[in-house]
Amino acid sequence: MGQGKVTILDVAKHAGVVPSTVSRVLNGYPDVSEETRTRVLKAIETLGYKPNRAARVFRTGRTQTVSLILPMVGTDFYIRLINAIDGELARYDYDAALFPLLSQRRLERYRDPGALPYHADGLLISSLNPDHLFPGGKIPADLPTVLIDIYHPAYDTVTVDNVKGGYLAGEHLAERPAETFAVMVEERFNTPFASGVFRDRLQGFKQALLDAGQPLPEENVITVEFSWDGGRIAAREILNRCRGPINVFASCDLLARDVMDELRHRDLPIGREVRLMGFDDQPWAEDCNLSTVRQPIEAMGAFAVKLLLKRMKEPDRKLTHKVFEPQLAVRGSTKGGESGG
Amino acid sequence: MGQGKVTILDVAKHAGVVPSTVSRVLNGYPDVSEETRTRVLKAIETLGYKPNRAARVFRTGRTQTVSLILPMVGTDFYIRLINAIDGELARYDYDAALFPLLSQRRLERYRDPGALPYHADGLLISSLNPDHLFPGGKIPADLPTVLIDIYHPAYDTVTVDNVKGGYLAGEHLAERPAETFAVMVEERFNTPFASGVFRDRLQGFKQALLDAGQPLPEENVITVEFSWDGGRIAAREILNRCRGPINVFASCDLLARDVMDELRHRDLPIGREVRLMGFDDQPWAEDCNLSTVRQPIEAMGAFAVKLLLKRMKEPDRKLTHKVFEPQLAVRGSTKGGESGG
C-alpha cells in the first residue's frame, strides 16, 4: 500500500490533524500529546508515507550531506581517508557523498555551481588545489570548505608535515652510514593533481642528511614513473651503481615494496647490507617488516570533519591550518648497522 | 555582487520580465525572442544568479543523478567499474554519486528510504545482494535499479559468467598435465558482501578438469584468508606437498601475484615446471606476464548505465539479465608444456 504519492497532507487528513502537527511528530518537536503522536504514527504506517526529501531540503535549505571531492578512490591513502571521514560523519548524522575526479569531462561538469557535489551543506576536498582546479581559483559554489592533504592560505586546511616526515626518515637512515639513495615518484605539476607531497618528503629527507653531514648527491635521487614495477627498475639501477652498504628511501610504501621484491629476488638480506624505508605505513607494511613513516590519516579525517562542522556553524570563525605530525615506524628493514651507541 | 540570495524573481525584475520567461531562457525552451534572451542573460550575469538546485529538484522531481552503492572503492574491480559508470553517465549528462558501504552504521542509515542514496533518479548496486542487504529484501526506496556483478531474478542484472571463466582456466591448464591446485579466497556467506563469484570460478574450474578426465582432488583446493600474504602461504603449502610439475589456479590476480612472488623467491621458473593462472586481468597482469581471465568490466559498466536509463524511461519493460563472457588471456605464466600437438 502506498503508491509513493502519499504526502504529509494525506497523513494529516487520515489522522484527523493538520499538516504542521504531522511535521512536528516527524521531527520530534515538542508540543504534541502522546495520544496524537501515536495516531499520526499509525496513519504514517498504514498509508506507507515516506517523507519527500527534495521538499524538505528545499524548505529547510539543509541537506545533512557533506561532499568529498578527491582525485580517485583506489589508493590506500584515500581508502583510509574515506573510511575515517565517512565514519565520523555518520556519528553526527550526516551522509557522505563521494566525487572522484575521474575524467576531464567530470571536472568540467563540476565547475558548474549547480553540479551535484555542491548540493551539500559542506565540502571536503582532498589533495586537490582549488587554484588549479577551478578557473579563477574560486570554488564554484559558496560552501563551507575544508581542504585535506594540501595547504592553501585561503581555506581551512588539514595536512601532514611531509617535510618533517622526510626529515625523520633521513635522520633515521643517517644513523646507519651507507651510500644513500632516494627513489622518487614523478609528479606532474601545474595540474590539479600535483599536491607536492613527494617533493616535500624528498626536501625533508635531503635536509636531514645535510644536517647530519652526509649530503645526498643529486645523482642519487632516482625518479621513476608510478607503475607496478617502477621500484624494481630503481632497485636494479641502484645495485648496478653500488656494492657496499646501501640505504634506500622510497617516497611511498608501494615503491618500497617493489624495491623489496627485487632485493629479495637477488637474495640480499634486507636490514643489514641494504636498508630500506618507505613512507605511508600501508596496512601490509608491518607484515613486510618495512620501516616507514606513518601518517595519522584516520585522525586527519576525523579532524577535518569536526573542523568542517564548526565552520558550518560559525561561518566567520578564523581560519584553521592544522598540521599533523608524521611518526617514524621502525621495523626490520632498517634494523642493523647503527653507528652511535 | 550576488550574495548567494539572488532568485529567479530578482533576475526577472532586473530584466523587466516575468519569472517564467527567465525559466524559459534557463532551460533553453522556445518562445523567447533573441532580444529578451540576451537581456535576461545579462541580468543573470550582473546579479550573479545561481539557480537553486533544491528548488528545481523539488519542482521537477528529477535529480539528474544516479547513485552507485557498492561494498568499497579500493579494489581494482571497483575502480574500473566506477570509472566506466562515471564516464558513461557523464555522456548522458547525469551525475554519479558513490556510496561505499564502509560500516555497519552506514548500512543501517541506508535502510531508511529517505537516505541520501535514494535521492536520485536511479540506482546501481554492485556486488551486493538486496536480499541480505535490506530487511525483507526490498530496496527501501522504489527506484529504477540495476544490479551489477550479482544475479537476482527480480531485478535487471549485469553479470559476468564466472563459472565459464573458471571453466576456461581449467580447460587451459588441463592441456598441460600436472598436479593441479586451486587457491581460493574465503568468502563469508550470509552476509551482504558474499556475491559468490569465487565459488562460481572454482565450480567452473573443477568442471573443466572433470570433463578433461583429471578431476581435482578436494584436498588440492587451498582456501586462504584475503590478506597481503595469503598467496605466499598457499604457495609454500603447495610446494611442500608436491615436487613434480604443478598447475596453480588462483581465483584472483592479487592472490596470483603473491604466489608468483613466492615462486620467484625460490627461483622456480614460472611457466615451465610451475604454471600459474589468475583471474581478473588486473592492469599489471600483463607486466607480470600472468595468464589470467579477463572480465569486460568497462563494457559491463557502460551496459549497466544504458540499461538503467532504459528502465528509467520505461518502468514496465521486461527484466534484462545480461551475462558477459569472460576471456582467456594467455601469457607467459602458462606457456610451456602442452600435451596435445
Place this chain on the structure above:
DNA sequence: AACGATTCCGGAAACGATTTTGGAAGGAGG
C-alpha cells in the same frame, strides 16, 4: 476565584523554481 504560564494544535505563509494557461501583438491570407 483570578491570573499568568504552559501545553497542544490549527491556520497560513513561506521556500524558488517549473509548468500550464491565456491573451496581446503582429503577420498572412482571403
Place this chain on the structure above:
DNA sequence: CCTCCTTCCAAAATCGTTTCCGGAATCGTT
C-alpha cells in the same frame, strides 16, 4: 477589413514540507 495563425510573454497555480503565529484548553499558584 476581418479572420486565423504564429510568436512572445504575463499571470497564476503548483510541487511537499517547515515554521511562525495565535488561540483554546489545561494547569498551578496565590
